[in-house]
Amino acid sequence: xxxxxxxxxxxxxxxxxxxxxxxxxxxxxxxxxxxxxxxxxxxxxxxxxxxxxxxxxxxxxxxxxxxxxxxxxxxxxxxxxxxxxxxxxxxxxxxxxxxxxxxxxxxxxxxxxxxxxxxxxxxxxxxxxxxxxxxxxxxxxxxxxxxxxxxxxxxxxxxxxxxxxxxxxxxxxxxxxxxxxxxxxxxxxxxxxxxxxxxxxxxxxxxxxxxxxxxxxxxxxxxxxxxxxxxxxxxxxxxxxxxxxxxxxxxxxxxxxxxxxxxxxxxxxxxxxxxxxxxxx
Ligand SMILES: NC(=O)c1ccc[n+]([C@@H]2O[C@H](COP(=O)([O-])OP(=O)(O)OC[C@H]3O[C@@H](n4cnc5c(N)ncnc54)[C@H](OP(=O)(O)O)[C@@H]3O)[C@@H](O)[C@H]2O)c1
Numbered sequence: 571x572x573x574x575x576x577x578x579x580x581x582x583x584x585x586x587x588x589x590x591x592x593x594x595x596x597x598x599x600x601x602x603x604x605x606x607x608x609x610x611x612x613x614x615x616x617x618x619x620x621x622x623x624x625x626x627x628x629x630x631x632x633x634x635x636x637x638x639x640x641x642x643x644x645x646x647x648x649x650x651x652x653x654x655x656x657x658x659x660x661x662x663x664x665x666x667x668x669x670x671x672x673x674x675x676x677x678x679x680x681x682x683x684x685x686x687x688x689x690x691x692x693x694x695x696x697x698x699x700x701x702x703x704x705x706x707x708x709x710x711x712x713x714x715x716x717x718x719x720x721x722x723x724x725x726x727x728x729x730x731x732x733x734x735x736x737x738x739x740x741x742x743x744x745x746x747x748x749x750x751x752x753x754x755x756x757x758x759x760x761x762x763x764x765x766x767x768x769x770x771x772x773x774x775x776x777x778x779x780x781x782x783x784x785x786x787x788x789x790x791x792x793x794x795x796x797x798x799x800x801x802x803x804x805x806x807x808x809x810x811x812x813x814x815x816x817x818x819x820x821x822x823x824x825x826x827x828x829x830x831x832x833x834x835x836x837x838x839x840x841x842x843x844x845x846x847x848x849x850x851x
Contacts, residue, residue, distance in 0.1 A: 586660060600626050636849075662681065693759075708743035801820060805819060
Protein backbone atom coordinates (compact mmCIF):
# COMPACT_ATOMS: atom_id res chain seq x y z
CA UNK A 571 0.00 0.00 0.00
CA UNK A 572 3.10 2.28 -0.05
CA UNK A 573 1.94 4.23 -3.10
CA UNK A 574 -1.74 4.40 -2.10
CA UNK A 575 -3.74 7.26 -0.66
CA UNK A 576 -6.67 6.23 1.55
CA UNK A 577 -9.42 8.08 3.38
CA UNK A 578 -11.18 6.48 6.37
CA UNK A 579 -14.23 8.04 8.03
CA UNK A 580 -14.84 7.56 11.75
CA UNK A 581 -11.19 6.77 12.41
CA UNK A 582 -11.19 7.79 16.08
CA UNK A 583 -12.71 4.61 17.41
CA UNK A 584 -13.66 0.96 16.87
CA UNK A 585 -13.62 -0.54 13.40
CA UNK A 586 -12.57 2.69 11.67
CA UNK A 587 -9.56 3.17 13.93
CA UNK A 588 -8.50 -0.47 13.42
CA UNK A 589 -8.91 -0.09 9.64
CA UNK A 590 -6.90 3.13 9.51
CA UNK A 591 -4.20 1.50 11.63
CA UNK A 592 -3.90 -1.50 9.30
CA UNK A 593 -3.70 0.74 6.21
CA UNK A 594 -1.08 2.94 7.88
CA UNK A 595 0.88 -0.14 9.00
CA UNK A 596 0.99 -1.27 5.37
CA UNK A 597 2.57 2.06 4.41
CA UNK A 598 -0.40 3.89 2.87
CA UNK A 599 -0.86 7.64 3.19
CA UNK A 600 -4.07 7.89 5.24
CA UNK A 601 -6.54 10.75 5.72
CA UNK A 602 -8.56 10.32 8.91
CA UNK A 603 -11.96 11.97 8.66
CA UNK A 604 -13.13 12.74 12.22
CA UNK A 605 -15.69 15.10 13.74
CA UNK A 606 -13.77 16.04 16.88
CA UNK A 607 -10.43 17.79 16.50
CA UNK A 608 -9.29 16.69 19.98
CA UNK A 609 -10.15 13.02 19.47
CA UNK A 610 -8.69 13.19 15.96
CA UNK A 611 -5.38 14.58 17.12
CA UNK A 612 -5.06 11.88 19.77
CA UNK A 613 -5.90 9.16 17.22
CA UNK A 614 -3.46 10.61 14.69
CA UNK A 615 -0.61 10.75 17.20
CA UNK A 616 -1.29 7.26 18.50
CA UNK A 617 -1.59 5.74 15.04
CA UNK A 618 1.56 7.50 13.80
CA UNK A 619 3.42 6.16 16.82
CA UNK A 620 1.99 2.63 16.61
CA UNK A 621 2.60 2.25 12.86
CA UNK A 622 5.69 4.47 12.45
CA UNK A 623 3.90 6.13 9.55
CA UNK A 624 4.16 9.92 9.40
CA UNK A 625 1.95 10.26 6.28
CA UNK A 626 -1.27 10.54 8.29
CA UNK A 627 -3.55 13.59 8.06
CA UNK A 628 -6.73 14.83 9.69
CA UNK A 629 -9.88 16.03 7.95
CA UNK A 630 -12.30 17.49 10.45
CA UNK A 631 -16.00 17.45 9.69
CA UNK A 632 -19.33 16.31 11.07
CA UNK A 633 -20.98 13.90 8.64
CA UNK A 634 -24.34 14.90 10.12
CA UNK A 635 -23.91 18.30 8.42
CA UNK A 636 -23.95 18.35 4.64
CA UNK A 637 -22.08 21.68 4.64
CA UNK A 638 -19.25 20.00 6.57
CA UNK A 639 -19.15 17.09 4.11
CA UNK A 640 -18.84 19.56 1.22
CA UNK A 641 -16.10 21.52 3.00
CA UNK A 642 -14.10 18.42 3.94
CA UNK A 643 -14.38 16.93 0.44
CA UNK A 644 -13.19 20.25 -1.04
CA UNK A 645 -10.31 20.27 1.45
CA UNK A 646 -9.23 16.81 0.33
CA UNK A 647 -9.60 17.65 -3.37
CA UNK A 648 -7.53 20.80 -2.91
CA UNK A 649 -4.53 18.69 -1.80
CA UNK A 650 -4.37 17.50 -5.42
CA UNK A 651 -3.66 13.97 -4.19
CA UNK A 652 -5.10 10.85 -5.80
CA UNK A 653 -7.60 8.75 -3.84
CA UNK A 654 -7.18 4.99 -4.15
CA UNK A 655 -9.28 3.78 -1.22
CA UNK A 656 -12.30 5.43 0.38
CA UNK A 657 -13.58 3.63 3.50
CA UNK A 658 -17.06 4.81 4.47
CA UNK A 659 -17.21 3.62 8.05
CA UNK A 660 -18.48 6.37 10.39
CA UNK A 661 -21.88 5.50 11.78
CA UNK A 662 -24.08 5.59 14.82
CA UNK A 663 -27.08 3.99 16.49
CA UNK A 664 -29.57 6.06 18.48
CA UNK A 665 -32.14 4.85 20.98
CA UNK A 666 -34.15 8.08 20.49
CA UNK A 667 -35.33 9.99 17.45
CA UNK A 668 -32.78 12.70 16.74
CA UNK A 669 -32.46 15.15 13.87
CA UNK A 670 -29.36 16.64 12.29
CA UNK A 671 -28.93 20.41 11.87
CA UNK A 672 -30.19 19.80 8.30
CA UNK A 673 -33.45 18.47 9.80
CA UNK A 674 -32.93 14.83 8.76
CA UNK A 675 -33.26 11.76 11.00
CA UNK A 676 -29.69 11.29 12.24
CA UNK A 677 -29.07 7.59 11.47
CA UNK A 678 -30.28 7.96 7.87
CA UNK A 679 -28.31 11.20 7.55
CA UNK A 680 -24.96 9.94 8.86
CA UNK A 681 -25.09 6.23 8.05
CA UNK A 682 -26.46 6.61 4.54
CA UNK A 683 -26.44 10.19 3.24
CA UNK A 684 -22.97 10.71 4.77
CA UNK A 685 -21.62 7.82 2.67
CA UNK A 686 -23.58 8.92 -0.40
CA UNK A 687 -22.62 12.60 -0.44
CA UNK A 688 -18.96 12.16 0.48
CA UNK A 689 -18.53 9.49 -2.20
CA UNK A 690 -20.28 11.56 -4.88
CA UNK A 691 -18.07 14.57 -4.12
CA UNK A 692 -14.93 12.40 -4.35
CA UNK A 693 -16.13 10.25 -7.25
CA UNK A 694 -14.20 12.00 -10.04
CA UNK A 695 -10.97 11.86 -8.03
CA UNK A 696 -11.50 8.13 -7.43
CA UNK A 697 -12.05 7.63 -11.16
CA UNK A 698 -8.93 9.67 -12.02
CA UNK A 699 -6.96 7.55 -9.50
CA UNK A 700 -8.19 4.16 -10.79
CA UNK A 701 -7.74 1.38 -9.97
CA UNK A 702 -9.43 2.48 -6.79
CA UNK A 703 -11.86 1.09 -4.27
CA UNK A 704 -14.86 2.23 -2.24
CA UNK A 705 -15.43 0.12 0.87
CA UNK A 706 -18.52 0.76 2.98
CA UNK A 707 -19.38 -0.69 6.36
CA UNK A 708 -22.96 -1.95 6.30
CA UNK A 709 -24.43 -4.51 8.71
CA UNK A 710 -26.36 -7.73 9.09
CA UNK A 711 -28.84 -5.39 10.81
CA UNK A 712 -30.27 -4.73 7.33
CA UNK A 713 -32.36 -7.81 8.12
CA UNK A 714 -34.24 -5.83 10.81
CA UNK A 715 -36.41 -4.35 8.07
CA UNK A 716 -38.09 -5.98 5.08
CA UNK A 717 -37.41 -3.30 2.50
CA UNK A 718 -37.03 0.42 1.96
CA UNK A 719 -39.46 2.82 3.59
CA UNK A 720 -38.57 6.05 1.83
CA UNK A 721 -41.89 7.78 2.49
CA UNK A 722 -41.45 7.48 6.27
CA UNK A 723 -37.72 7.73 7.04
CA UNK A 724 -38.39 8.32 10.74
CA UNK A 725 -40.61 5.25 11.00
CA UNK A 726 -43.34 7.36 12.57
CA UNK A 727 -46.17 5.27 11.07
CA UNK A 728 -45.43 2.36 13.41
CA UNK A 729 -43.51 4.36 15.99
CA UNK A 730 -39.78 5.05 16.08
CA UNK A 731 -37.74 1.89 16.66
CA UNK A 732 -33.98 1.92 17.07
CA UNK A 733 -33.53 -1.41 15.31
CA UNK A 734 -35.80 -0.57 12.37
CA UNK A 735 -34.30 2.87 11.71
CA UNK A 736 -30.70 1.67 12.18
CA UNK A 737 -31.36 -1.48 10.11
CA UNK A 738 -32.95 0.64 7.38
CA UNK A 739 -29.87 2.87 7.19
CA UNK A 740 -27.70 -0.25 6.81
CA UNK A 741 -30.03 -1.64 4.12
CA UNK A 742 -29.45 1.69 2.35
CA UNK A 743 -25.68 1.01 2.43
CA UNK A 744 -26.26 -2.27 0.57
CA UNK A 745 -28.68 -0.91 -2.03
CA UNK A 746 -26.59 2.22 -2.60
CA UNK A 747 -23.41 0.12 -3.05
CA UNK A 748 -25.26 -2.00 -5.60
CA UNK A 749 -26.33 1.01 -7.69
CA UNK A 750 -22.93 2.69 -7.27
CA UNK A 751 -21.12 -0.44 -8.51
CA UNK A 752 -23.45 -0.57 -11.50
CA UNK A 753 -22.76 3.07 -12.37
CA UNK A 754 -18.99 2.62 -11.94
CA UNK A 755 -18.72 -0.45 -14.17
CA UNK A 756 -15.75 -0.06 -16.51
CA UNK A 757 -14.34 2.96 -14.62
CA UNK A 758 -11.70 1.00 -12.68
CA UNK A 759 -13.40 1.93 -9.40
CA UNK A 760 -14.99 -0.85 -7.37
CA UNK A 761 -17.63 -0.48 -4.65
CA UNK A 762 -18.26 -3.16 -2.05
CA UNK A 763 -19.75 -3.29 1.41
CA UNK A 764 -19.51 -5.58 4.39
CA UNK A 765 -20.86 -6.79 7.71
CA UNK A 766 -18.15 -6.59 10.39
CA UNK A 767 -19.90 -8.96 12.83
CA UNK A 768 -20.94 -7.95 16.35
CA UNK A 769 -17.98 -5.90 17.48
CA UNK A 770 -17.08 -4.40 20.87
CA UNK A 771 -16.71 -0.71 19.95
CA UNK A 772 -17.97 2.67 21.04
CA UNK A 773 -21.16 2.22 18.98
CA UNK A 774 -24.15 3.54 20.96
CA UNK A 775 -22.03 5.11 23.70
CA UNK A 776 -23.81 8.45 23.32
CA UNK A 777 -27.13 6.83 24.33
CA UNK A 778 -28.79 6.58 27.75
CA UNK A 779 -26.97 4.83 30.57
CA UNK A 780 -29.17 1.70 30.36
CA UNK A 781 -28.22 1.22 26.71
CA UNK A 782 -24.51 1.57 27.49
CA UNK A 783 -24.97 -0.91 30.34
CA UNK A 784 -26.54 -3.51 28.03
CA UNK A 785 -23.67 -3.05 25.55
CA UNK A 786 -21.14 -3.50 28.34
CA UNK A 787 -22.85 -6.72 29.46
CA UNK A 788 -22.68 -8.09 25.91
CA UNK A 789 -19.07 -7.03 25.32
CA UNK A 790 -17.50 -10.43 26.20
CA UNK A 791 -19.46 -11.95 23.32
CA UNK A 792 -18.33 -9.34 20.81
CA UNK A 793 -15.39 -9.41 18.42
CA UNK A 794 -12.43 -7.13 18.87
CA UNK A 795 -12.31 -4.04 16.59
CA UNK A 796 -9.29 -5.61 14.83
CA UNK A 797 -11.30 -8.73 13.97
CA UNK A 798 -14.31 -6.55 13.04
CA UNK A 799 -12.12 -4.59 10.64
CA UNK A 800 -10.87 -7.67 8.79
CA UNK A 801 -13.31 -7.43 5.85
CA UNK A 802 -12.79 -3.65 5.53
CA UNK A 803 -9.02 -4.21 5.34
CA UNK A 804 -9.39 -7.15 2.95
CA UNK A 805 -11.62 -5.16 0.58
CA UNK A 806 -9.32 -2.13 0.80
CA UNK A 807 -6.02 -3.92 0.23
CA UNK A 808 -6.21 -7.49 -1.02
CA UNK A 809 -5.16 -8.29 -4.62
CA UNK A 810 -7.75 -11.11 -4.39
CA UNK A 811 -10.61 -8.60 -4.76
CA UNK A 812 -9.10 -6.58 -7.61
CA UNK A 813 -11.99 -5.85 -9.99
CA UNK A 814 -14.65 -7.33 -7.67
CA UNK A 815 -17.56 -4.91 -7.29
CA UNK A 816 -21.11 -4.69 -5.99
CA UNK A 817 -20.60 -7.42 -3.39
CA UNK A 818 -21.37 -7.82 0.32
CA UNK A 819 -18.66 -9.41 2.48
CA UNK A 820 -18.50 -11.05 5.87
CA UNK A 821 -15.29 -12.49 7.28
CA UNK A 822 -13.46 -11.64 4.05
CA UNK A 823 -15.85 -13.71 1.91
CA UNK A 824 -18.71 -12.62 -0.33
CA UNK A 825 -22.15 -13.56 1.03
CA UNK A 826 -25.70 -12.94 -0.15
CA UNK A 827 -27.62 -10.28 1.78
CA UNK A 828 -31.38 -10.51 2.32
CA UNK A 829 -33.28 -10.58 -1.02
CA UNK A 830 -34.67 -7.04 -0.53
CA UNK A 831 -31.07 -5.78 -0.46
CA UNK A 832 -30.70 -7.00 -4.08
CA UNK A 833 -33.64 -5.02 -5.44
CA UNK A 834 -32.34 -2.89 -8.32
CA UNK A 835 -35.50 -0.78 -8.62
CA UNK A 836 -35.33 0.07 -4.90
CA UNK A 837 -31.64 0.92 -5.29
CA UNK A 838 -32.44 3.40 -8.07
CA UNK A 839 -35.28 4.92 -6.06
CA UNK A 840 -32.94 5.38 -3.09
CA UNK A 841 -30.36 7.00 -5.34
CA UNK A 842 -32.86 9.54 -6.64
CA UNK A 843 -34.07 10.42 -3.15
CA UNK A 844 -30.48 10.74 -1.90
CA UNK A 845 -29.68 13.10 -4.80
CA UNK A 846 -32.66 15.28 -3.90
CA UNK A 847 -31.88 15.26 -0.17
CA UNK A 848 -28.27 16.31 -0.81
CA UNK A 849 -29.20 18.72 -3.62
CA UNK A 850 -26.89 16.99 -6.11
CA UNK A 851 -27.64 17.30 -9.83
N1 LIG B 1 -19.99 -2.52 16.35
C1 LIG B 1 -20.75 -3.39 15.69
O1 LIG B 1 -21.12 -4.46 16.21
C2 LIG B 1 -21.18 -3.10 14.27
C3 LIG B 1 -21.91 -4.09 13.58
C4 LIG B 1 -22.31 -3.82 12.28
C5 LIG B 1 -21.96 -2.63 11.68
N2 LIG B 1 -21.27 -1.69 12.39
C6 LIG B 1 -20.92 -0.43 11.70
O2 LIG B 1 -19.54 -0.19 11.83
C7 LIG B 1 -19.27 1.20 11.63
C8 LIG B 1 -18.27 1.67 12.67
O3 LIG B 1 -18.86 1.62 13.95
P1 LIG B 1 -18.10 1.10 15.25
O4 LIG B 1 -18.83 -0.11 15.70
O5 LIG B 1 -16.65 1.05 15.04
O6 LIG B 1 -18.53 2.25 16.29
P2 LIG B 1 -17.69 3.41 17.02
O7 LIG B 1 -16.58 2.84 17.81
O8 LIG B 1 -18.75 4.22 17.74
O9 LIG B 1 -17.11 4.25 15.82
C9 LIG B 1 -17.92 5.09 15.04
C10 LIG B 1 -17.06 6.15 14.43
O10 LIG B 1 -17.91 6.99 13.63
C11 LIG B 1 -17.70 8.33 14.01
N3 LIG B 1 -18.91 9.14 13.80
C12 LIG B 1 -20.15 8.95 14.29
N4 LIG B 1 -20.96 9.94 13.90
C13 LIG B 1 -20.21 10.78 13.14
C14 LIG B 1 -20.47 12.00 12.47
N5 LIG B 1 -21.68 12.59 12.53
N6 LIG B 1 -19.48 12.59 11.78
C15 LIG B 1 -18.23 12.03 11.74
N7 LIG B 1 -17.92 10.89 12.37
C16 LIG B 1 -18.90 10.28 13.08
C17 LIG B 1 -17.34 8.27 15.50
O11 LIG B 1 -16.71 9.47 15.91
P3 LIG B 1 -16.61 9.89 17.46
O12 LIG B 1 -15.42 9.15 18.00
O13 LIG B 1 -16.41 11.36 17.41
O14 LIG B 1 -17.90 9.48 18.11
C18 LIG B 1 -16.40 7.07 15.47
O15 LIG B 1 -15.14 7.43 15.01
C19 LIG B 1 -20.63 1.89 11.68
O16 LIG B 1 -21.02 2.22 10.36
C20 LIG B 1 -21.55 0.82 12.26
O17 LIG B 1 -22.88 0.99 11.84
C21 LIG B 1 -20.85 -1.91 13.66
